Amino acid sequence: QVQLVESGGGLVQAGGSLRLSCTASGRTFSSYAMGWFRQAPGKERELVAAINWSGGRTSYADSVKGRFTISRDNAKNTMYLQMNSLKPEDTAVYYCAARSSGTAIYIYSYSYAYWGQGTQVTVSS
Numbered sequence: 001q002v003q004l005v006e007s008g009g010g011l012v013q014a015g016g017s018l019r020l021s022c023t024a025s026g027r028t029f030s031s032y033a034m035g036w037f038r039q040a041p042g043k044e045r046e047l048v049a050a051i052n053w054s055g056g057r058t059s060y061a062d063s064v065k066g067r068f069t070i071s072r073d074n075a076k077n078t079m080y081l082q083m084n085s086l087k088p089e090d091t092a093v094y095y096c097a098a099r100s101s102g103t104a105i106y107i108y109s110y111s112y113a114y115w116g117q118g119t120q121v122t123v124s125s
Contacts, residue, residue: 035105058105
């Protein structure tokens with residue numbers, strides 16, 4: 001069982017930056033593939049970025065490419081999402097997710113077994 005806790009959300013003006021963190025319990029974090037998803041009111045949950053166990057493979061939604069960076073520190077059992085040049089349309093609840101068999105990256109929410117509780121990101125115009 002893996003427990004995930006997100007932090008770092010908040011209110012920021014357009015053009016600003018935030019860094020989200022996702023800290024996992026358990027000793028097998030380094031073997032897990034991870035992802036960040038977001039869900040805005042009235043919309044479906046969507047992939048933001050995904051990363052494999054080593055951090056050597058990543059994938060991004062087109063809407064965040066060049067602005068967001070996903071990374072992980074396996075020694076700290078933590079994954080990060082650095083968000084720069086934020087836009088009002090980035091406003092959503094952001095969730096981190098994890099699954100075993102982490103050599104690949106996974107872009108669909110149904111591929112993930114474990115989810116955090118979410119952290120709100122609000123970007124004002």
